[in-house]
Amino acid sequence: MSAESVGVALATAGLLGVTHAIEPDHVAGISSLTSRYGDARLSALVGACFSLGHAAVVVVWVGLAYLVLGSTSFPPILDTVGTTAAGVILGLFGAMMAVSGLRAAVYEHDHGGESHSHVHVGLPFFGTTDHDSHAEHDRSVRAYLKTGLVGALFTLSPPLSMLAFTSTLLPQFDGGVVGLAVTTYAVSITVAMSLIGAGAGAVFGLTQGRGVRAFGAVQTVAGVGVVALAATMVLGAVGTPF
Incomplete structure (x- = not known):
């Protein structure tokens, strides 16, 4: 077991983590969660919380595969159920994002002779907040824990690529190297999803600067796109032809 081979194994694990993080459903899920913030740093934290819950369940799947079942294969029904559940959850978030966008785009009222626009947003598990007062509420530990829970729910189906990769490592390396590879995989997911969250927050932040209606329109279009992706998942x- 050379240092070079260990380095290649860890680099591969990191690359698998990044490619897993940028899968369309994960990007859509994080974007739907961060669309209401409009702040890159806060959205990066949300992405990190999502990824921690996600990565934790990946580690559980790997441990279950080797320590309990001694196999990298699972009944296909698990993947079907997991993907379906993730699609339903993603669809819910996309629908809520679209509704929030519509409300932001059309809702204006006069107050004291001046026109004021408010963005009212809400997502499952998180409640509804106003754009002017969301920061304190959304920084609560409970909100971040719930984001981690959502990330975990996106991993209900077995992570087949990582299971296949770890199966190739075991004949060559001991448990310590395999554990380090799994850790590298989890860290790379966290970094990548944090960057995705930051990017989504920055984009939505730019649209907020163009006005409430512009922000609402972008939210609506993005929400419809997320729902469409969820439907395809x-x-x-379930094997329904398109």
Whole structure:
């Protein structure tokens, strides 16, 4: 077991983590969670919380595969159920984002002779907040824990690529190297998802600067796109032809 081979194994694990993080459903899920913030740093934290819950369940799957079952294969029904559940959850978030965008785009009222626009946003598990007062509420530990829970729910189906990769490591390396590879995989997911969150927050922040209606329009379009992606996931999982 050379240092070079260990380095290649860890680099591969890191690359697998990044490619897993940028899968469309993960990007869509993080974007739907961060669309209401409009702040890159806060959205990066949300992405990190999502990834921690996600990575934790990946580690559980790997441990279950080797310590309990001694196999990298799972019944196909688990992947079907997991993908379907993730699609349903993603669809819920996309629908809520679209509704929030519509409300932001059309809702204006006069107050004291002046026109004021408010963005009222809400997502499952998180409640509804106003754009002017969301920061204190959204920084609560409970909100971040719930974000981690959502990330975990996106990992209900076995992570097949990582399971296949770890199966190739075991004949060559001991448990310590395999554990380090899994850790590298989890860290790379966290970094990548944090960057995705930051990017989504920055984009939505730019649209907020163009006015409430512009922000609402972008939210609506993005929400519809997320719902469409969720529908393809569910239909694909249950084997329905397009």
